[in-house]
Amino acid sequence: MSGYKFAAGNTVCRLPKLRLNQPKFAIETWWLTDNFAYEHKVPTEFYIQAVERSVILYISQDKQAQLLKAFPVIERYFRFVYQRAYAAAQKRIKFLFSLLKEAFYFHAVKNHPEFIQRVPQYLIASYLGFTPEYLSEIRKRLIS
Numbered sequence: 001m002s003g004y005k006f007a008a009g010n011t012v013c014r015l016p017k018l019r020l021n022q023p024k025f026a027i028e029t030w031w032l033t034d035n036f037a038y039e040h041k042v043p044t045e046f047y048i049q050a051v052e053r054s055v056i057l058y059i060s061q062d063k064q065a066q067l068l069k070a071f072p073v074i075e076r077y078f079r080f081v082y083q084r085a086y087a088a089a090q091k092r093i094k095f096l097f098s099l100l101k102e103a104f105y106f107h108a109v110k111n112h113p114e115f116i117q118r119v120p121q122y123l124i125a126s127y128l129g130f131t132p133e134y135l136s137e138i139r140k141r142l143i144s
Contacts, residue, residue, distance in 0.1 A: 023127050031081050051119060104128055105138050
């Protein structure tokens with residue numbers, strides 16, 4: 001997988017053969033890639049699924065290298081992209097192991113309402129490590 005930039009829409013990156021896996025989401029202006037496959041130039045095990053009508057831009061590793069050589073300031077931009085992605089992954093792992101499941105969901109609702117509104121509930125459940133049925137129970141308790 002090479003680098004993908006999301007110009008419009010909402011997508012999810014998932015491992016194909018797993019029923020309940022931890023998807024990675026991308027919305028407008030975000031980047032998404034399989035970093036291991038990208039760095040090692042091997043085929044990815046992931047696929048990208050559009051959750052809504054999307055515009056996805058693609059850049060190969062070779063083209064990205066040419067771009068960075070021609071415009072060195074863009075390397076700083078990509079460094080920030082990777083730093084934010086790494087920090088978000090660390091935070092998610094922390095929340096997975098330190099918050100109760102309901103608290104994890106409420107944190108997501110409070111801090112990422114754009115995902116809650118735009119992403120199907122079964123994908124939110126998968127992202128949070130829940131079954132869709134458990135997420136439905138949490139949502140019912142929230143309403144009542």
